[in-house]
Amino acid sequence: LMMLLLYDYINLSQRVGSIPFFSWRDVVNMMNHTITLDYTETVDISPDIKLTFYNAGHILGSALAHLNIESARHNVLYTGDFRFRDTKLLDKAVRKFPRVETLIMECTYCGESDVLPSLPEAEETLFSIIRGAAERGGKVLIPALAVGRAQEIMLSLVDGFERGALPDIPVYLDGMIYDSTAIHSAYPDYLSNYVRESVFKRDRDPFTEPHFNFVSSDERPDVTKGGPAVIIAPSGMLTGGPSVDYLKLLAPNEENSIVLVSYQAEGTLGRKLRDGVRELRLQDEEGYITIKVRADVRVIEGFSAHADKVQLLSYLSTMEPRPHRVFLVHGEEEKMREFGPLASKSASIRTVSPQIGETFKLA
Structure with missing residues (x-):
């Protein structure tokens, strides 16, 4: 999955005329020096530091990094990107550890209004849009990240077809989604209980449902000329890739729908549509x-x-053991300043929003 993403970055950079920060040779060299670890497997990364990875619930293979320093004199947990709720694709992030004194936690969505709808609510909204477009004879374009978001949407659609909540229409998948989905299918042990039960108990890979059709660039005009359908294509922000090609073909027709399910950064085509x-x-x-x-x-x-915000507070309140101090990172400065006191009061934990370059003594 890592190689797929890095190669895709190089290809995309070359297509738009940019100079990539690294070459194919750099990627191969990096992979030759890469060591893979299973979740909960502990390894010495220096004479006095042990590293253990735990499921982070963000994307396939994402990990919380637990550092045991100087024979457990101090323990640090760094969340990286994480999600603390179960989905059809992934189980939520692990919350129980041997020891944790310091937590470094991402705060992408820690603002007062950063409360997401539940997954069932999001799915029903999506199903309603698809039903409406199909009744009009139109198509639904879902620009999506090829890793994680596309597979999450695919599993929601599988459930919708099974429950009769969706019309019997094809789902077309384009771009890097094919390779990414194949990797997901190869590692069901790292996916959710929902997927594992489907694969191991029902002997059915949900990513190979008959509604799903992987298409090439040559087939895109035919896909857009056909009847009602769902099209999932990267990139999620419409910064490039097949989703932009589909946008050109589908956007002028009022029978169609465009559904934005990813974060839309400032300056992107997706953000303009959202605004x-x-x-x-x-x-x-x-x-x-x-x-x-x-x-x-x-x-x-x-x-x-x-x-x-709700998941972040829940994670802090239910972590075992409770950390002594939490560093809030990877969020908007103003939002983190407001979230800090709320988290401290809710979980009875000291919180810190560090500045770039600021140094702290752990113990």
Whole structure:
């Protein structure tokens, strides 16, 4: 999965005329020096530091990093990106550890209004949009991250088809989603209980459901000319890749829907759509073209792979053992300043929002 993402970055950089920060040779060299660890497996990374990974619930293989320093004199847990709720794709992040004195926790969604809808709510919203588009004879384009978000949506659609909540229409998958999904299928032990039960008890890989059709770039015009369908394609922010090609073909038709299920960064095409811009200037093979967006544009928040404010507070309150101190990182400065006192009061833990370059003594 790591090689797939790095190679994709190099290819994308070359396609848009940018110079990548590293080469193919650098990736191969890095992989030759990479050691893989199972969850809960402990390894010495220096004479006085032991490292253990635990499931982070973010994407396939994501890990919380637990550092045991100087024979347990001090223990640090760094969450990295994590999610603290079960989904159809992944089990939620682990919350029990041998010892933790210091926690370094991501706070991407720690703001007062950063409360995501539940997964069932998000799914029902998506199903309703798909049903509406199908009734109009239109298609639904879902720009999605090829790793994690696409597979999450696929599993939700499987459930929708099984329950009769969705019409019997094809789902087309494009771009890197094929390779990424194949990797997910190869590692069911690292996926959710929902997937493991399907694979091991029912002998069925949910990623190979008959509704799913992987397509190539040559087939895109045919896909957009056909009947009602769902199309899942990267990139999630519409910064490039097949999702932009589909946008050009589908956006002018008011029968279609475009569903944004990923974070949309400032300056991206996806952000412009989210903010209500309905006339887009896009680069084509022959230069720039202007697209008028008549399709219905919708935003669904509940599929995020990050913990929201409620999950962050729940994680702090239920961690075993409770850390003595929490460093809040990977969030907007103002939001973290507001979240710190709330977290301290809710979980009775001292919180710190460090500045870049600031140094702290752990013990």
